[in-house]
Amino acid sequence: QSVLTQPPSVSAAPGQKVTISCSGSSSNIGNNYVSWYQQLPGKAPKLLIYDNNRRPSGIPDRFSGSKSGTSATLGITGLQTGDEADYYCGTWDSSLSVYVFGTGTKVTV
Amino acid sequence: QVQLQESGPGLVKPSETLSLTCAVSGGSISSYSWSWIRQPAGKGLEWIGRVYTSGSTNYNPSLKSRVTMSLDTSKNQISLKVSSVIAADTAVYYCARHITGYNRGGFYNWFDPWGQGTLVTVSS
Numbered sequence: 683q684s685v686l687t688q689p690p691s692v693s694a695a696p697g698q699k700v701t702i703s704c705s706g707s708s709s710n711i712g713n714n715y716v717s718w719y720q721q722l723p724g725k726a727p728k729l730l731i732y733d734n735n736r737r738p739s740g741i742p743d744r745f746s747g748s749k750s751g752t753s754a755t756l757g758i759t760g761l762q763t764g765d766e767a768d769y770y771c772g773t774w775d776s777s778l779s780v781y782v783f784g785t786g787t788k789v790t791v
Numbered sequence: 792q793v794q795l796q797e798s799g800p801g802l803v804k805p806s807e808t809l810s811l812t813c814a815v816s817g818g819s820i821s822s823y824s825w826s827w828i829r830q831p832a833g834k835g836l837e838w839i840g841r842v843y844t845s846g847s848t849n850y851n852p853s854l855k856s857r858v859t860m861s862l863d864t865s866k867n868q869i870s871l872k873v874s875s876v877i878a879a880d881t882a883v884y885y886c887a888r889h890i891t892g893y894n895r896g897g898f899y900n901w902f903d904p905w906g907q908g909t910l911v912t913v914s915s
Contacts, residue, residue: 714897729903
């Protein structure tokens with residue numbers, strides 16, 4: 683049972699925007715940095731966002747991250763069919779001493 | 792750039808030990824921490840644990856008593872062993888470079904890059 687809750691699915695038309703929420707608590711998101719991962723069908727996860735809102739080299743600025751209190755949000759603008767994937771948030775949980783992933787969100791374009 | 796490749800038996804019998812290796816190319820394993828993460832079919836990601844450059848480890852409490860991770864610097868590989876496996880250990884297992892630290896904003900952790908993953912099935 684994950685301690686980080688995400689919506690099971692979100693969808694939007696090509697070119698539109700979606701946001702994915704990740705809800706946690708003070709022992710995880712509230713006091714630690716959040717990262718986000720994209721998992722295309724049949725592929726390994728790929729880092730999209732780290733340190734709440736920073737993008738690794740090569741990740742387009744259509745992807746953005748933010749954090750407020752005990753929740754984090756991933757935004758994807760200008761949706762493309764290639765963005766159809768599962769998206770996971772993750773962070774350290776200081777009480778459990780474990781890295782925790784969110785429940786995952788399937789994006790449909 | 793750093794690349795990772797997992798390998799090991801695809802089928803393990805119940806109660807036996809699952810053994811995987813992660814070969815790292817393009818960089819030294821002595822420079823970073825490394826984690827193992829698994830994903831049962833159709834389900835989410837679960838962090839198994841990490842091994843630091845010193846060889847010290849940090850495991851998920853849910854698996855701690857059955858997991859062992861280590862570094863082989865001579866081969867530039869990371870290993871994972873899970874003992875007394877059961878059907879619920881059936882999953883795709885990934886290794887990943889684990890960037891970790893702490894500053895005034897809290898703990899920062901992220902995984903990049905990841906290996907392609909290897910499927911391990913526990914069945915008699």
